[in-house]
Amino acid sequence: MCLVYSQFNRNLGFEYNLASPDNKWTGKAMVLKSFSPNNSDKNFVHAANLKYTSGNLSWNWRHEYVAENFTAEVGYVPRSGYYKINPSIGYLFFPKSKTILNHGPVVSTMVFFNKQMEYTESLSLLEYNIRFRSQSLFTLWGGYDYVQLQQPFDPTNFSGYNLLPGSEHLVAWCRGKILFQTPKPLHICHFFTIWRVLCRWFYDKH
Structure with a gap:
């Protein structure tokens, strides 16, 4: 049996974390690029997450892009060649109740x-x-x-x-x-x- 594998696979990236002083805004952004001998373009990943929480209202935005040639041989890449967005929003009510602390709706969607x-x-x-x-x-x-x-x-x-x-x-x-x-x-x-x-x-x- 002849095994075929690349000579090397390296990934270089940058990550930024966000947290406001009052903790209402939190988030993360990242960029990764993979390097392989026969793979010189369309080989990067970008993803970001931004969340806002204040009292009753909270919302969250996530997105990610994985190019079709991105590889991470020592990791796991479920799929490639796609763009995904994942927003959500929720609202909490705080009733004057001895049993219920809070309640409210959450709406979210994930689109590829x-x-x-x-x-x-x-x-x-x-x-x-x-x-x-x-x-x-x-x-x-x-x-x-x-x-x-x-x-x-x-x-x-x-x-x-x-x-x-x-x-x-x-x-x-x-x-x-x-x-x-x-x-x-x-x-x-x-x-x-x-x-x-x-x-x-x-x-x-x-």
């Missing part, structure tokens, strides 16, 4: 684009959280998934039947969850699903 900046995938969530003074947390949330395949894909990994590139797949679902946290320094978390409703449909634009 290919290297031609064409929309290919998304996950959108709407959730409502209720935190009790006992530190128990109740969450009710629903979501919507969309994926447009960029290459053939066998979801069973053994049938040999591939879904076609360009086919579009959507899932809508909702779920309730209770998460219990102990007030001790060592947190032990348990959760269970109360109910779940799934609606799934597929269609092939070809």
Whole structure:
């Protein structure tokens, strides 16, 4: 057996961390570039995260770009050749209650684009959280998934039947969850699903 590997793979990067004096603004930005003998362009990564929290309101912006030739042989690169944005916003109410500490909605979405900046995938969530003074947390949330395949894909990994590139797949679902946290320094978390409703449909634009 003949093993094929590159002569070397190096990564050079820069990272900047942000934290305002009042801690309302926090974030991070980074740039990475990989170096390999036969890989001289389209081999960098950029990602950033910016969060604002003040009283009732909080919002967060994340984005990342991974060029198609970026490699990290001593690390793990799940995918390449994409751009992703992931914004979210939430609001908390603080009632005058002996049992409920706060409650409020959170809306978030995660959207992927290919290297031609064409929309290919998304996950959108709407959730409502209720935190009790006992530190128990109740969450009710629903979501919507969309994926447009960029290459053939066998979801069973053994049938040999591939879904076609360009086919579009959507899932809508909702779920309730209770998460219990102990007030001790060592947190032990348990959760269970109360109910779940799934609606799934597929269609092939070809």
